[in-house]
Amino acid sequence: MRLHQLNPVVESVVAGIIGLAIGAAIMLAYGYDPVSAYSSLFRGSFGSVYSWAESLANATPLILTALTFAVAMRGGLFNIGAEGQLYIGALAAVSVSLIQLPYPLHVVVALLAAMLAGMIWSLPVALLKLGRGVHEVISTIMFNWIAHFFAFYLIANVLTDPIRGEKTISIVETSRLARMVPHTSLNYGLIIALVAVAVVLFLLWRTTSGFELRVSGHNPEAARYAGISRRKQVMTAFVIGGATAGLAGAVQVMGRPPTYAVMSGLPQFVNLGFDGIGVAMIGRNHPIGIVFAAIFFGGLLVGGRIMQFSPGVPLELVRVIEGVIILALAVPELRTVVVRLWTKTRGRKQIDGT
């Protein structure tokens, strides 16, 4: 039996079980009871209305940042710039609170501003790739850091809360996303994320540009032969990705209670972009898959908090176990991606005659 011939569903389940087993072994090694830990984990993530709500709240921004990665991946590009784009999106949403508008127009304007800001932030990456051949992995990492420090600057000097200098001004009431379930973090940002999923699904599978994007990803040589514009395809991937990442930042700051502000050190945003890569991998870079993967991933984070209560697994170890499970689940898609990349590189070399 060859591993890559397995059905993807079976693959994911096997991978998940392997991940849980490794996690259990690690807990045993540190003297914690894996059965009670895992029961806490799953009870904490999906055991009640409250925990479902928290899991979905955590899933919301991850769906959006995973879309950023997945859209690019479908076009054969590695866009790991969601992290920076979401910071910029969040700050754009905050800056819209400086103007006065009625609800719900204020919400719409803030969301549009965040999407636009995300797109603008991803534009230089696309242009550098097209104009100078700069690889997007390098440029997105660089732009993530520029966004990081730019955000620090804006928090400390421009959008600062006059009373509490450790955060920006809070999003005004007219520009907040209401909670879906009282006393939980779940808010209407989830609906926005699901709409984004539908839009991306439509764009990629029901439009010519989307078709061209996917063809380029599958076989760049065939795409070139068929006259598909490389420029248009790269721009499409980065613009859509920038928009969803910007939205991720916006829903996180506009919907997530109770502070509704960007805090110094970006503590409610850090890693959402990178976690989105994991979510996209687990969801096989498909919008529908991403929704479920994000809920699973979000649930893991929520349940991890409960593992700290009983059986008292420290947060550091919780993170290790979460990481192991996620890594195991991402391995199947990672393998596909690596194989594709390798054959692509080899194919290009053959064409170049090197």
Add this chain to the structure above:
Amino acid sequence: MKLFRIKVAAILIAILGLVAVPLSGVALAASKVALVLDVGGRGDLSFNDMGFKGADEAVQKLGVELVEIQSNSAADYLPNLQNAARSGDFDIIIAVGFLLADSMAEVADQFPDQKFGIIDVTWLGKPNLMEIGYEENKGSALVGALGAMTAAHYGYDKIGVVLGIEIPVLYKFEAGYRYGMHWGNAKYAEVTGKNPGVGLLWNYTGTFSDIAKGKAATDAMLAQGAGMIYNVAGPLGIGDLEAITEHLEAQGKSAGPPFMIGVDANQDYLGDGHRVLASMMKRVDFGVYSAIESVVNGSFKAGVKILGPGNGGIAISRRQDLADFIDFGIKGGVITEADRGPITANWDAMRAGIPSWIWDAVDELEAKISSGEAEIPCGWCPDTIGDIRNQYPD
């Protein structure tokens, strides 16, 4: 087809979640305390570690059971407090740090029968919440006086303070330090007959995390002749001390002056025990411990509780505090047991180098603060810090 497979996978994942539900079942314990920390988390050798130290002491002395909950992200504050309250297991839930204030305000309302405590927050006013604040201005006045007199004694005419982000909480430190410096100058003139005219160098670095900025600010102050650097920016103290160490190394020395003044925890054990003259100890451990104790002995009272020099919440570091915090440093992994002897000897030598009248003067100021004779600016002064700067100039 692929879409279908993904759906199946997702459904399986969801089922896995549902199946796990009946596996639940928590053991209820008797006297339990939850300590919720902010994203700074453990290992800061300062604020958060001090909070844990207090809770740990309650475990040792009062026999309570402790669950420590760290926060992965600011998005965790609210659910971490909610989860603790929802479990109904805890006699008191204590949030360490003002970053948790907004979440605490909501959770205290949501769970009116649960007792809560919060450190460094004094403005929420909930019937089930004990709010513990500190008189950092008074402690800062003490180290300001000590700093000015010691600097003058060693022939320096400047003392410095490296602050974090310019927020009203830090104005308390700045205002107190200014007052203390002027008091120390006057005292030095009174005792020695010479007017030292020690002046102030101050810098809001705009960060509580960028250690390099602490070093840069300290370098600049040392170049202008500062004999004392007060760290009011948490981890930036590491940078402050590095600058002082390099400054001394350039002269082939290891011991100060110039010295640093530590903050929050007793940081005297850093710098080989002879580069941190004293620390303005803000006993977060004491606050956490007393909140837990109040629940254990049934004296819990909601409302604001102010800890200061009078009741052991704020203090200048003394000989009896050193061993305790050497333990703290060993636990934190920054020093080892082998360092205990040399650090203690160095510290003793450092303190012995300062005339005893200076220490007496610090005690005198402390007594005046306690009796109310010395009024230290300021409790909360975002509006009046400008006036205070004029009244107690650089």
